[in-house]
Amino acid sequence: xxxxxxxxxxxxxxxxxxxxxxxxxxxxxxxxxxxxxxxxxxxxxxxxxxxxxxxxxxxxxxxxxxxxxxxxxxxxxxxxxxxxxxxxxxxxxxxxxxxxxxxxxxxxxxx
Amino acid sequence: xxxxxxxxxxxxxxxxxxxxxxxxxxxxxxxxxxxxxxxxxxxxxxxxxxxxxxxxxxxxxxxxxxxxxxxxxxxxxxxxxxxxxxxxxxxxxxxxxxxxxxxxxxxxxxxxxxxxx
Numbered sequence: 001x002x003x004x005x006x007x008x009x010x011x012x013x014x015x016x017x018x019x020x021x022x023x024x025x026x027x028x029x030x031x032x033x034x035x036x037x038x039x040x041x042x043x044x045x046x047x048x049x050x051x052x053x054x055x056x057x058x059x060x061x062x063x064x065x066x067x068x069x070x071x072x073x074x075x076x077x078x079x080x081x082x083x084x085x086x087x088x089x090x091x092x093x094x095x096x097x098x099x100x101x102x103x104x105x106x107x108x109x110x111x
Numbered sequence: 112x113x114x115x116x117x118x119x120x121x122x123x124x125x126x127x128x129x130x131x132x133x134x135x136x137x138x139x140x141x142x143x144x145x146x147x148x149x150x151x152x153x154x155x156x157x158x159x160x161x162x163x164x165x166x167x168x169x170x171x172x173x174x175x176x177x178x179x180x181x182x183x184x185x186x187x188x189x190x191x192x193x194x195x196x197x198x199x200x201x202x203x204x205x206x207x208x209x210x211x212x213x214x215x216x217x218x219x220x221x222x223x224x225x226x227x228x
Contacts, residue, residue: 004153006153008151032215034215034216034217042221042222043201043219043220043221043222044154044201044219045219046216046217046218049215049216088153088154090217092215098144098156098159098169099144099156099215099217100156101146101153101154101155102153103151103152103153104152104153
């Protein structure tokens with residue numbers, strides 16, 4: 001079992017709809033969770049992080065964490081063609097520890 | 112203008128050759144990291160360093176070497192022992208030792224694309 005798992009996609013979403021991305025992790029002791037966006041040929045850029053159970057909103061993005069079920073999700077509201085990218089989930093088991101990345105979910109937003 | 116720089120952007124290596132990828136940051140971050148990304152895959156950790164003159168192997172360190180002589184710099188050498196080095200190499204940095212989660216946040220440089228001829 002991989003430490004961090006994501007559906008590779010592609011997730012095809014009509015413009016204006018909500019894109020829902022999921023990420024599961026195996027280490028129950030994981031403490032912090034990150035979502036990065038990566039455009040083709042570019043480096044990852046941070047979208048947001050979350051460490052408490054529940055929802056965290058930042059603009060059109062909402063991260064949801066459920067530690068009991070060991071999953072973290074990312075919702076993208078009002079999806080735009082510019083949101084077409086690969087979204088990487090990353091997990092840290094303890095503060096100051098290294099990140100473990102999932103394989104990424106490719107999202108395609110169609111006009 | 113703070114950030115992380117990597118050079119070169121593109122690098123071509125001949126069989127049996129060692130090459131060095133540069134990574135510099137002026138964010139005053141303590142920790143620096145090297146990742147490798149193959150097409151359609153996530154990032155895999157090669158080496159990381161949390162303090163000057165100290166570094167640890169990541170998940171795929173074989174065939175690579177690093178040094179950390181200055182806080183700002185963390186060069187990666189891809190040696191001839193690395194049999195399949197063609198990949199996208201990413202350098203990242205973060206603070207360490209903090210008590211808040213935000214200090215774990217890693218920020219990435221623009222990457223170096225290495226191709227073996």
